[in-house]
Amino acid sequence: MGYHIDTGLIYEKFSTKCDCPLCEIQQIVEEQFLHEFLNDAVMEDNTRIKVGKKGFCEKHFDMLYSRPNKLSVALQVGTRLEKIAPEFAVTSGNAKKLAQKLHALTGSCAICDFVEESMVKYYKTIAQMYLKEREFYKILLSTDGFCAHHYAELIKYSDHAGLTKKDYKKLLSTVQTRSIETVRNDLKAFCDKHDYRKALEPLGKAEFALPNARTKLYGKKYD
Ligand SMILES: [Zn+2]
Ligand SMILES: [Zn+2]
Numbered sequence: 001m002g003y004h005i006d007t008g009l010i011y012e013k014f015s016t017k018c019d020c021p022l023c024e025i026q027q028i029v030e031e032q033f034l035h036e037f038l039n040d041a042v043m044e045d046n047t048r049i050k051v052g053k054k055g056f057c058e059k060h061f062d063m064l065y066s067r068p069n070k071l072s073v074a075l076q077v078g079t080r081l082e083k084i085a086p087e088f089a090v091t092s093g094n095a096k097k098l099a100q101k102l103h104a105l106t107g108s109c110a111i112c113d114f115v116e117e118s119m120v121k122y123y124k125t126i127a128q129m130y131l132k133e134r135e136f137y138k139i140l141l142s143t144d145g146f147c148a149h150h151y152a153e154l155i156k157y158s159d160h161a162g163l164t165k166k167d168y169k170k171l172l173s174t175v176q177t178r179s180i181e182t183v184r185n186d187l188k189a190f191c192d193k194h195d196y197r198k199a200l201e202p203l204g205k206a207e208f209a210l211p212n213a214r215t216k217l218y219g220k221k222y223d
Pocket of ligand 2: 056057058059060109110111112113
């Protein structure tokens with residue numbers, strides 16, 4: 001059985017120091033889809049149908065809007081609004097159910113779906129690499145863990161490590177626990193610094209304790 005995706009990007013990002021290599025990979029995947037949605041994909045029937053059905057979430061609307069080619073965004077948002085316009089004309093029926101349906105209109109996203117589909121292939125491939133590639137565990141062990149979301153996803157798909165799934169989960173947990181411990185220590189150093197007796201001591205990497213804690217909890221922030 002082959003891998004779901006090419007392993008080159010995984011080796012590259014897992015070997016580079018960062019708070020979450022999967023956030024780095026996801027950013028690349030996301031940019032690829034944004035590029036497609038702003039260019040060729042807008043002309044494809046399948047994409048138009050998908051955008052009509054799902055629309056864009058707030059984050060991806062803003063990301064599309066902040067890039068060139070606003071005509072492409074306008075066409076797609078127009079498609080979505082055409083599709084959902086009748087929902088705003090409904091006033092009959094159970095009010096709570098109606099409100100639920102209205103909230104759901106902005107809760108789905110074509111780009112989120114495509115990104116998620118690709119990321120699942122990465123989670124599965126990483127587990128398979130642990131099983132098949134002798135040296136991969138060393139790279140995994142040398143990482144600084146993951147954000148909470150991506151750690152949960154790696155655990156979710158850990159069965160793809162087959163016979164080694166138990167060891168794989170253990171290694172993921174070791175790496176993640178170590179990384180959370182580092183963030184906790186940095187936060188403590190940051191708080192201690194506010195004690196006037198330690199005011200002159202260098203802050204070192206504790207200076208970034210809060211941004212790092214943010215990445216660990218919610219993932220990498222980018223526009
Ligand atoms: Zn992440
Ligand atoms: Zn989205």
